[in-house]
Amino acid sequence: MNNEDNILNDLTNHSVDPPAFLLQNIQSKLEEEAMRVIKQKLSALLSHTIEPSTRQISFDTIMKLINDTDHLNAFKKLKNNEVKPPFPFERLMEIIKGLATKSNVKTGAKVISFAKFKKMAAAAILFFVIAVYFTFQKINNSKSGQDFASKITAPSFTPIIVTPPKDANLIAKTDSNFDIASKNTNKKNKFFGDSPRRFGTSLIKSAKAGERLPLSEMNINGVTFQIIDNDYLATFAALTEENLPLFLKAEKPVATNITLDQYTSINISEGMSAMMKKMYKTRKSGKPTRRARKQKEKLEKWKKADVDYFNQNSNLNPLDPRDLGNFILNK
Amino acid sequence: MFSFIKNSSAHFSKYMLLAVFIFCVFINTNAQKVKPKTYKINTKEFILSYAVTITGEKTDGIQQTYNGGQKTAFVKNDLVRLRLVSLMRVQSIYFNNKKGLTSKVASVVKESGKERTAMTLNAKEWKSFNKKNESIRCEIFKEDTLRILGQLCNKATLTSKDSSKITVYYLPEAKNNTLAAAEPLFASVPGLVMKYSIEIADKTLEYTAVELKFAPIAATVFNQPRLGYLKVKYNPNGSTIPVTPDEADDDNGTEEEETEMETPTGTTTPATTQPITPSKPPIISTKPPINY
Numbered sequence: 321m322n323n324e325d326n327i328l329n330d331l332t333n334h335s336v337d338p339p340a341f342l343l344q345n346i347q348s349k350l351e352e353e354a355m356r357v358i359k360q361k362l363s364a365l366l367s368h369t370i371e372p373s374t375r376q377i378s379f380d381t382i383m384k385l386i387n388d389t390d391h392l393n394a395f396k397k398l399k400n401n402e403v404k405p406p407f408p409f410e411r412l413m414e415i416i417k418g419l420a421t422k423s424n425v426k427t428g429a430k431v432i433s434f435a436k437f438k439k440m441a442a443a444a445i446l447f448f449v450i451a452v453y454f455t456f457q458k459i460n461n462s463k464s465g466q467d468f469a470s471k472i473t474a475p476s477f478t479p480i481i482v483t484p485p486k487d488a489n490l491i492a493k494t495d496s497n498f499d500i501a502s503k504n505t506n507k508k509n510k511f512f513g514d515s516p517r518r519f520g521t522s523l524i525k526s527a528k529a530g531e532r533l534p535l536s537e538m539n540i541n542g543v544t545f546q547i548i549d550n551d552y553l554a555t556f557a558a559l560t561e562e563n564l565p566l567f568l569k570a571e572k573p574v575a576t577n578i579t580l581d582q583y584t585s586i587n588i589s590e591g592m593s594a595m596m597k598k599m600y601k602t603r604k605s606g607k608p609t610r611r612a613r614k615q616k617e618k619l620e621k622w623k624k625a626d627v628d629y630f631n632q633n634s635n636l637n638p639l640d641p642r643d644l645g646n647f648i649l650n651k
Numbered sequence: 652m653f654s655f656i657k658n659s660s661a662h663f664s665k666y667m668l669l670a671v672f673i674f675c676v677f678i679n680t681n682a683q684k685v686k687p688k689t690y691k692i693n694t695k696e697f698i699l700s701y702a703v704t705i706t707g708e709k710t711d712g713i714q715q716t717y718n719g720g721q722k723t724a725f726v727k728n729d730l731v732r733l734r735l736v737s738l739m740r741v742q743s744i745y746f747n748n749k750k751g752l753t754s755k756v757a758s759v760v761k762e763s764g765k766e767r768t769a770m771t772l773n774a775k776e777w778k779s780f781n782k783k784n785e786s787i788r789c790e791i792f793k794e795d796t797l798r799i800l801g802q803l804c805n806k807a808t809l810t811s812k813d814s815s816k817i818t819v820y821y822l823p824e825a826k827n828n829t830l831a832a833a834e835p836l837f838a839s840v841p842g843l844v845m846k847y848s849i850e851i852a853d854k855t856l857e858y859t860a861v862e863l864k865f866a867p868i869a870a871t872v873f874n875q876p877r878l879g880y881l882k883v884k885y886n887p888n889g890s891t892i893p894v895t896p897d898e899a900d901d902d903n904g905t906e907e908e909e910t911e912m913e914t915p916t917g918t919t920t921p922a923t924t925q926p927i928t929p930s931k932p933p934i935i936s937t938k939p940p941i942n943y
Contacts, residue, residue: 446670551763552738553716575719583698583872584736587719591711592738622713626739627766634770634886635780637759638742639722639735640836641849641856642783642815648705648714649851 539579540565552578552586553623557616561600573597595619694827699724699843700862703737707854713739714854722858724830730873731833740764745875746833757833758875768891769880776885781835786812789839799845799860807840820846 537544538552543565548555559568567576573594579585588596598615602608608616629647630636636643703720710718720737731746741763747756756777759770772780788810795806797820804820811817821842831838837847848857883891 442667442670445667446673449670549763549765550741550767551765552741554764556738580736583700583723583725584721584734586721586736586738587702588738589715589718592715592718595711595715619716622716623739623764625713626716627764630740630761632890634889634891635783637744637780638740639733639744639834641817641847641858642811642813642836644717645815645849645851645856648717649707649849649854649856651713 541567541576552580553619556596557599557619559600561602564600567593568597568600694726694825694843696727696865696868697827698726698862698864698866698868699845699860701846701858702861703735704857704859705854706857707852710854717856724834725868725872726827726830727868727870727873729829731829732873733833744833745873746829748829748832760875760880762876767880768883769875769877770883770885770891772885776887779887780885783811783813784835784838787836787839791841797846800863802845804845805842809836809839815849815851817847817849819844 536547536550538547538555539545545555545565548558559565565576567574567588573590575590575593576588577585578588595615595618599608599612599619601612626647630638630643636647638644638647701722701724703717703722705714705718716739717737720735723732723734723736725732725734729748731744731748733744733746735742740761743758743760743762745758745760753774755771756774757772757780759772759780761768790808790810792806792808797804797806799820799822802822804822807819807821809817809819817836819837819840821837821840821844823842825843826841827843830843831840834844837844845860845863846858848855850856882894884894886892
């Protein structure tokens with residue numbers, strides 16, 4: 321053991337080589353052995369057989385069986401059950417017969433059962449209520465026919481607001497006019513202008529015999545004004561501060577509605593009302609102010625422009641929205 | 652006995668409750684079915700009034716003299732009168748749609764002012780007067796609707812040759828052929844025009860139906876006024892020409908049931924503008940207005 325370094329060298333010198341194909345032989349031997357064992361197991365398995373287990377009863381079959389049993393039980397129960405009549409049938413028939421003969425003897429009238437009577441009463445009440453409902457609906461409809469103008473998309477104008485003049489003397493002068501105005505407002509069906517415009521089939525009261533449009537008078541807030549040359553602008557221009565209609569006397573310009581005839585009523589817009597008001601301003605001497613004269617001149621200029629425009633061409637028609645629009649909207 | 656009455660009253664109240672329930676159900680279903688009132692439209696004779704409104708920027712000028720005016724269409728069988736009433740002007744078109752009529756088909760009458768004129772048109776002249784309406788293109792928008800006077804109206808747009816566009820709302824199935832002939836601008840609209848508007852220079856001129864009446868119209872409404880009207884002749888290429896006395900006589904000769912026309916300023920005087928300031932102040936009366 322002193323010469324330790326040489327031991328390994330000595331051992332390497334004494335090494336013996338394994339015989340040829342030793343490993344291959346071992347491997348083939350092992351494979352053969354394994355195959356033999358598998359074959360044995362397979363042969364054993366092939367020879368082995370297992371008997372099928374007992375057939376199971378399906379769920380439906382079981383349920384059917386249960387139901388059948390239950391029915392049978394129920395029938396059995398019913399068979400055994402006996403319900404006694406609350407009142408003997410024979411006795412009941414006797415009572416009915418007795419009652420029938422009794423009532424026939426007494427009155428001989430047609431018998432109406434109480435239940436039938438109740439049904440009839442209920443039907444009558446129902447009929448009455450429906451009739452009342454329809455009557456009210458009819459009344460409401462006729463009313464709404466008159467009020468339709470407020471519901472439709474018709475252009476809305478500023479309502480007529482007539483402010484009575486502050487001057488006490490003026491009130492005294494116009495008091496009667498004011499009364500007429502209020503009276504006429506109440507008499508709604510007399511004039512379109514003072515009443516809401518209507519849609520309906522009401523008969524138009526025929527105009528006075530031989531009467532034609534236009535009329536020679538117009539109605540403003542209940543006061544009748546003579547129309548000059550059938551020209552409304554000229555009629556307004558001819559008014560003086562003393563005889564102005566109430567809407568032009570108001571402090572602030574207000575829109576108003578003018579009844580012209582049975583079929584026509586026009587609105588004077590707030591803007592037009594403001595322009596008109598300027599026409600009536602006077603000096604202390606009673607003469608119109610410069611502004612008033614200017615305003616009248618302006619209206620005259622417009623009047624001339626209107627006549628010139630529609631006279632220059634026979635084909636221009638103020639009733640055509642294009643022609644009218646081209647004239648007034650381009651200004 | 653008492654129990655019997657009690658039992659009966661209980662049954663009775665049951666029936667009453669049932670009746671009230673049925674009634675409530677009936678009212679409810681009826682309320683859900685509320686439909687706009689449908690009127691029997693007599694397209695042979697009616698009056699349709701439109702309110703004229705002008706809206707937009709800077710409308711405080713001459714526009715105000717037409718703003719708030721009224722346009723009315725009187726229709727009676729073959730006769731139509733279209734009338735525009737405003738502070739500035741009152742103008743009517745009398746139209747006769749009688750078959751085979753060639754002379755005096757229409758009259759354009761300026762009713763207001765000192766210089767009131769009447770221009771009578773024969774069939775040929777009427778056609779020429781409405782030449783601009785010949786090539787109107789009507790486009791219908793059935794999905795766009797508007798309720799006017801409780802009636803559901805459909806929308807349409809009319810485009811003229813000069814590309815001006817008019818928006819129209821019409822009442823379908825209520826077209827009147829005589830009115831369409833008197834107002835050829837709307838001839839292509841398949842119904843009764845209830846609203847129309849035109850937009851020019853950021854301003855809108857709008858006509859909205861405010862009244863539709865189906866009732867007899869007095870015959871006098873269609874009688875053309877003669878006294879105090881200056882007869883003018885239609886001139887397709889320019890201004891109207893006053894009719895000379897001879898021509899007026901000839902014209903009267905062809906007219907039926909007409910009286911001699913008087914002119915206030917002479918028949919040969921051309922139409923001139925009269926100052927709006929009248930010679931005499933208006934007569935004012937405080938008597939109640941005439942009751943028709």
